[in-house]
Amino acid sequence: MYIAQAYRGLSDSWRYVIGLLVVFFVWQFIGGIPLIIALLVKADSLAVLGSGDIGVMADILGANTLLFLMLLTFVIGLIGLFAYVSLVHKQKITQLTTSRKKIDFKRVFFAFIIWALISTAFIFVDIMLSPENYEFNFNLEPFLILALIAVLMIPLQTSMEEYYMRGYMMQGLGIMAKNRWVPLFVTSLLFGIMHVFNPEVAKMGYGILIFYIGTGLFLGIITLMDEGLELALGFHAANNLTAALLVTADWTAFQTNSLYRDVSDPVLGWDVLVPVFVIYPILLFIFSKKYKWTDWKERLTGDVPSEETFLALNSDNADVQDPS
Template sequence: MYIAQAYKGLSETWRYILGIFAVFLCWQIIGGIPLLAALLLKADSLAVVASGDLGVMANILGSNTFLFLMLLAFAIGLLSLFLYVRFVHKQSIKQLTTSRKKVDWNRILIAFLLWAVISTVFIFIDVQLSPEDYVFNFEPMPFLILAVIAIVMIPIQTSMEEYYIRGYLMQGLGVMSKNRWLPLLVTSLLFGIMHLFNPEVEKLGYGILIFYIGTGFFLGILTLMDEGLELALGFHAANNLTAALLVTADWTAFQTNSIYRDVSDPVLGWDVLVPVFVVYPILLLIFSRKYKWTDWKTRLTGKVPPEDIFLAQHADDTIPPKHT
């Protein structure tokens, strides 16, 4: 069981409570220092920085520099999470990633390629159907720099979100509550709430949270049904990478030198609802057939075994001695 992998480390409640806040502060505060310093050196006033306008910030630093510094915060956050898990929980990164004997890189690649192809097709269909909504924005050198930054940094950004929410929090809440439905519910809602301050919410309204929370549930279901983060890691990386490289807009979180710029008035429409209510269920069906998932009720809402029972069943594993 993926959640029960937490028992292979030190899983006391206080370690998770401290870790949730410590890693979040490293991610948001320490991780934000390089971007803040760069903005303060170039901005005319603190008011520009305090405004939180991503478009203004991108104009001040240049979109590629801004993107790199914004994503650097996630790299710092991911490093802090890995260090905390390794030295405070005495848990391996493999155990935070999967219940399999080793990380299944094929799963990551399959999920990545599948969603990259689907999302790319959706984008180009929309460009063809509504050409007046898009401006061809391609500039070779800025795009090349963007591609390098995006390919290196965006998988780190998405991995931070996956490891923190559907990895660390999922396991922590699971071993504390001794069930699967509560971690699924809480992490999915939290995933939506964490996007509450994205500029998309301001432009499209709170209805866009249907997409964010729906995506959270989809990724949580992937994790619990597949007993590991691999599919969620691949999907999330593909989603953000294609968005950064193919389409940008003045009102989105990613301000990039992408191939197209969306110049339409932002409207909450079918493109928000169709993925959640049509595409995600189809993807779950595809993955369930490929990986032969069974017993959905138990995997999504069943109990997490007590620590002593799980450790007795895995007595041959290398498990550190318990101490407080």
């Protein structure tokens, strides 16, 4: 009953419609003010920001400074989202996160560790198979600064995306549509569209959206099956953190002082399709066995109860327990 947790606060449709717009404005515009100021000071012009050229901005500000300011937009957005949910919806952050009585950090860490290991293995296997595509990029001082920024802020960046898409938007769409399949597919599609302006798309074409939409669908499935965001929070943090620390390239959204630099001319290949069609299904199997998921059809496509039904079933206002 993760979606129905919205009923524990004020769940009027207009609160969600306004909230999605307000939080997006705080995230994208107010959150971007520090970056705009830094570019004005260093470059005396915002033309570079309008061009969207991450490489040029990194040259002007420095890779670590640019990364910090980019991640700061998400931190400000996350603060804005939590404030809106608390003040306007009167909903607890725990109820936005999970159907359990409290956030299960063991689930967060399990998903983080398993995906960090898998994604790291993929990266180093590719380096061993195609060494000509990589340059060793390690420089101690910039890397240590990168590590500090990444460890502290990337989990906040990924949490903003998860709370906004798989949390706030999924709960809002779910209680408006009164089912689970609409928020699952809408949030997955929007997650892909949200990345359409990434430099990776410009370099490899729109086919890479298969990866983004597929990843959004995977994250939506584990959220609904597990009745909470914990697994999605851990997975997403591991994905972005390993990418930022291990490999960078001139055509990626994260251009960092990482261990390696990818100097190849990127093409849409197996590395995009294998995670979606092979690795994600395996992870779903692992999660389903560990957390004893059942009744997949109902959890992914079934109806969301009305507010009256949900509150009647939970008249003592006790949070829904996870049977596992």
